[in-house]
Amino acid sequence: MNHPAALYRPAHADYGSRWDSExxxxxxxxxxxxxxxxLAPAVNADNNDFAExxxxxxxxxxxxxxxxxxxxxxxxxxxxxxLARLAGGxxxxxxxxxxxxxxxxxxxxxxxxxxxxxxxxxxxxxxTDKLISEGYLLxxxxxxxxxxxxxxxxxxx
Numbered sequence: 001m002n003h004p005a006a007l008y009r010p011a012h013a014d015y016g017s018r019w020d021s022e023x024x025x026x027x028x029x030x031x032x033x034x035x036x037x038x039l040a041p042a043v044n045a046d047n048n049d050f051a052e053x054x055x056x057x058x059x060x061x062x063x064x065x066x067x068x069x070x071x072x073x074x075x076x077x078x079x080x081x082x083l084a085r086l087a088g089g090x091x092x093x094x095x096x097x098x099x100x101x102x103x104x105x106x107x108x109x110x111x112x113x114x115x116x117x118x119x120x121x122x123x124x125x126x127x128t129d130k131l132i133s134e135g136y137l138l139x140x141x142x143x144x145x146x147x148x149x150x151x152x153x154x155x156x157x
Contacts, residue, residue, distance in 0.1 A: 004070060004072060004081060004082065004083045007038050007083070008038060008083060009035040009036060009037065009038070010035070010036045011029075011031070011032035011034065011035055011036070012032050012033075012034040012035070012036065013029050013032060014027065014029050014032070015027055015028075015029070040069070041053035041054045045106075045107070045108070046063065046066055046093070046107045046108055047066045047068075047107070048060055048063050048066055048067055049067075055131070055136055056127075057131070058124050058127040058128045058131070058145055058148075058149065059148065059149075061127040061130075062120065062123045062124045062127050062149075063093070063113075064092065064093055064110060064120075064152055064155050065090040065091055065092045065093055066090060066091045066093070066107060067088065067089075067090045068088055068089050068090065068091070069088050070083050070084075070087075070088065070089070071083070071084045071087040071088060071089040072084060092155075093105075093107055093108060093109055093110050093113070094107070094109045094110070095109060095110055095111060095155075096109045096110070096111040096112070097109050097111065097112060100112075110155060110156070114156070116156065117153050117156035120149070120152070120156065121146075121149055121150070124145075124146070124149040125146060125149070128142055128145045128146065129142075
């Protein structure tokens with residue numbers, strides 16, 4: 001797996017003295033003396049965010065893949081170790097341990113995480129209910145979230 005050669009470091013833009021109070025641009029900066037650093041949550045053995053360091057949606061809390069908040073540019077466009085702006089990605093887990101061993105993938109397999117599709121659905125629903133009980137998700141969205149989980153049935157076939 002390739003990783004980016006560099007992370008984005010957005011620059012602070014000084015638009016002049018009236019920007020903060022009036023949103024009037026007096027100066028269009030061409031450079032900056034201050035760059036913002038990027039922070040990222042800690043990750044687990046599958047390279048997904050720890051639930052203790054951020055609020056996870058059910059798709060990430062009950063994963064079928066490694067989710068990345070970044071993605072590399074396609075080699076055909078050049079700069080294949082450069083970040084594609086605002087484009088996250090995912091790397092599906094191997095179906096079972098045999099596939100993981102054969103491909104040299106150290107992450108969990110789908111079969112290693114879930115006994116069946118029904119087991120996956122139960123865990124996904126529990127993660128959805130947890131977000132609702134903690135106030136991060138409105139109850140009216142539960143059916144839509146469960147539809148997302150049901151659409152993953154083919155992963156278990």
